[in-house]
Every structure is written in structure tokens, then in C-alpha cells.
Amino acid sequence: MHHEHSFLFEPLNKLLIAVFGPPSQKYLHLMGAEHGQVFWLPDHVIMAAFAVLVIAAIVIPVRKRLSVEEPSHLQQSLELVLSGLSSLLDDVIGPGLGKTFMPFIGALAVFIFTCNIFGLFFFLQPPTDNTSTTFALSITAFLFYNIVGVRKQGLFRYLRHFAGPVVLLAPIMVPIEIISHLARVLSLALRLFGNILGEHTATGIFFGLFPFVIPWPMMGLGIFGSLIQAFIFIMLTMAYIQGAVVVEEH
Amino acid sequence: MSRRFAVVALVLVTIALVAAPAMAQEAGAAAAPQKNMWQFVGAAFAIAIAAAAGALGDGRSIAAACDAMGRNPGGAGPIRITLIIGLALIESLVIYALIIAFMILAG
Numbered sequence: 001m002h003h004e005h006s007f008l009f010e011p012l013n014k015l016l017i018a019v020f021g022p023p024s025q026k027y028l029h030l031m032g033a034e035h036g037q038v039f040w041l042p043d044h045v046i047m048a049a050f051a052v053l054v055i056a057a058i059v060i061p062v063r064k065r066l067s068v069e070e071p072s073h074l075q076q077s078l079e080l081v082l083s084g085l086s087s088l089l090d091d092v093i094g095p096g097l098g099k100t101f102m103p104f105i106g107a108l109a110v111f112i113f114t115c116n117i118f119g120l121f122f123f124l125q126p127p128t129d130n131t132s133t134t135f136a137l138s139i140t141a142f143l144f145y146n147i148v149g150v151r152k153q154g155l156f157r158y159l160r161h162f163a164g165p166v167v168l169l170a171p172i173m174v175p176i177e178i179i180s181h182l183a184r185v186l187s188l189a190l191r192l193f194g195n196i197l198g199e200h201t202a203t204g205i206f207f208g209l210f211p212f213v214i215p216w217p218m219m220g221l222g223i224f225g226s227l228i229q230a231f232i233f234i235m236l237t238m239a240y241i242q243g244a245v246v247v248e249e250h
Numbered sequence: 251m252s253r254r255f256a257v258v259a260l261v262l263v264t265i266a267l268v269a270a271p272a273m274a275q276e277a278g279a280a281a282a283p284q285k286n287m288w289q290f291v292g293a294a295f296a297i298a299i300a301a302a303a304g305a306l307g308d309g310r311s312i313a314a315a316c317d318a319m320g321r322n323p324g325g326a327g328p329i330r331i332t333l334i335i336g337l338a339l340i341e342s343l344v345i346y347a348l349i350i351a352f353m354i355l356a357g
Contacts, residue, residue: 191345198345198348228338231334232335232338
């Protein structure tokens with residue numbers, strides 16, 4: 001499937017090739033470049049870095065001018081987002097405990113939403129329409145909730161979770177639990193990837209039909225879908241954190 | 251956290267960015283084999299059945315949500331959130347079928 005390139009792909013790669021020289025054939029083969037394509041950084045890496053830059057450009061000036069008496073409009077909007085995430089965390093993970101995960105969940109939410117929304121701009125490509133990005137996000141979330149669970153409960157109690165409620169059933173429960181945990185990685189990544197790839201491709205097809213009014217419903221669906229996919233990702237991550245962190249009372 | 255932590259984190263991210271190409275191995279595309287007619291039939295049936303079953307499931311969940319909202323207008327907010335989450339989870343199964351259809355089509 002032919003993919004367009006973002007506006008940063010050509011210039012940045014030309015610059016890198018000028019500075020470092022062209023990459024070797026082995027490198028290009030590993031990166032999955034088709035015949036004739038020569039680049040150092042693929043599009044999704046560039047776009048993911050660009051997403052971080054965009055978020056930093058919006059958030060850091062607000063951070064420098066944080067004020068309690070006269071908050072700026074942007075500060076109020078960001079506070080709205082933050083309070084929404086905070087109440088969501090408290091609902092799902094538990095009161096008080098939820099707030100400690102705010103940095104990770106907030107970062108995930110903002111990053112995934114920004115990456116998804118890039119699909120609506122003609123000069124950008126969403127980095128999440130590539131499995132590399134989505135699997136990176138999902139593996140990070142997986143490692144996060146496992147490490148959090150081990151830190152909170154200790155290694156032995158956390159592993160005992162896998163045996164299920166009745167320890168005698170452990171030989172049946174442990175393989176099922178392990179498979180279901182691995183399936184979480186797959187499902188988080190593929191859900192995000194499939195949705196964004198599907199929307200981006202469908203919007204592209206609508207653009208090819210007639211560039212002016214016809215793509216608008218699809219793009220509206222794209223905005224809605226980007227938000228929903230980010231929301232679902234963090235919702236599921238929070239549910240997994242809650243499963244790892246909750247201490248069962250005997 | 252202190253400024254130094256932020257600088258260290260930034261440096262690590264930059265290193266990871268440069269190292270990302272080395273680790274982001276995508277499978278090299280082999281020369282495409284002959285396209286089989288059955289690929290198209292398989293992909294079409296996969297996505298058709300998935301879309302139909304997904305739409306049925308979505309319909310039932312939306313109907314249940316509308317009923318619940320009608321009976322309990324005060325609880326409309328949480329019901330709406332639950333509805334959206336449920337729809338997204340059902341859609342994700344349809345998306346898995348779409349991915350398989352793409353993989354079938356790509357040979």
C-alpha cells in the first residue's frame with residue numbers, strides 16, 4: 001500500500017544523508033525500504049518526534065506562565081483536561097492512589113491523541129498508523145503496569161495473582177493468565193493501529209474521489225475516532241493498572 | 251523534579267530516537283507471489299462477516315444504553331461513557347478482521 005510522506009521526510013533525510021552519508025544497503029533492508037528509497041529515519045519516527053515537539057511547544061510556555069489569579073485561556077483548557085483525567089483515574093483505579101499515575105496516563109493520552117490527529121492534516125502522517133509506534137506504546141504500558149504491580153505488592157504476591165483465586169487451580173489458571181496478559185499487548189497495539197490506519201486510508205480514498213466537501217464527514221469521524229482511541233487506550237491501561245495494584249483483602 | 255533530571259531524560263530520549271531505526275525492523279518485502287483469486291474472496295468474506303456481526307453487537311449495546319438512559323435520565327453521563335467504551339471494544343474485534351483481510355490481500 002503506497003503511503004504518502006510527510007513534509008519533514010524529504011528535507012530531514014536529505015540533511016541527514018548530507019551530514020552522515022547514505023546508509024548501507026543492510027540498514028535499508030532492515031528498515032524495510034522498497035527498492036530505490038534511501039532514508040535514515042522513517043516517516044513514523046520523524047512524526048512521533050514532531051508530535052513531542054508540538055506538545056512541548058504548546059505546554060512549556062503555559063508552564064512558564066502558570067498563575068493562580070489570572071490563568072490564561074490555554075492554561076484553563078489544559079487544567080480542564082487534567083481535572084478530567086484526574087477524576088477518571090480516581091474512578092477507575094481508586095481514590096487517592098489514582099493520582100500517582102497521572103504523569104504516565106496523562107502523557108500517554110496527550111501523545112496518542114496528538115499522533116492520531118496528525119492524520120487529518122495533509123502535510124503530516126499519523127505515526128500511529130504504523131505498527132512500530134503502536135506496539136511501542138502498548139509494550140510500554142504493559143511493562144508499566146507490571147512494574148507498578150511488582151513494586152506495590154512485592155514479586156511473590158504479584159506472581160501469586162496469576163494462580164487465580166483458588167491456588168489448587170494454578171496449573172490451569174497460570175497459562176490462561178499468561179496468555180491473556182500477552183493478548184493485552186497485542187490487542188492494545190492492534191486496536192490503535194487498525195483504527196488509525198483505517199481512518200487515514202478511508203479519508204485518503206474520499207480525498208481521491210472529490211477533494212472538497214466529500215471528505216468532511218470522514219474527517220469529522222477522524223477527529224472523533226482519534227479522541228476515542230486515545231481514551232480507550234488509557235482506559236484499558238488504567239483497568240490493567242487497577243488489576244495489578246489492587247490488594248485483595250482476605 | 252530538578253532541571254538536571256529533565257536534561258538527562260531529554261538526552262536519553264534523543265539517543266533512543268537515533269537508535270530507533272536500528273530496532274524498528276520491519277519485515278523486508280519479498281517479491282509478491284501470484285495473486286490468487288481466492289485471496290479476494292477470503293478478504294471480502296472476512297470483512298463482510300466481521301462488519302455484520304460487529305454492527306449487530308453495536309446495535310444491541312446502543313439499544314440497551316438508550317433504554318437505560320430513558321429509565322434513568324440522571325445516570326446518562328456514566329451510561330454514555332460505558333456505551334462508548336463498549337462500542338470501541340466491539341469495534342476492535344472488527345478491526346482485527348480488517349487487519350487479517352489486509353494481510354490476506356497482501357499475499
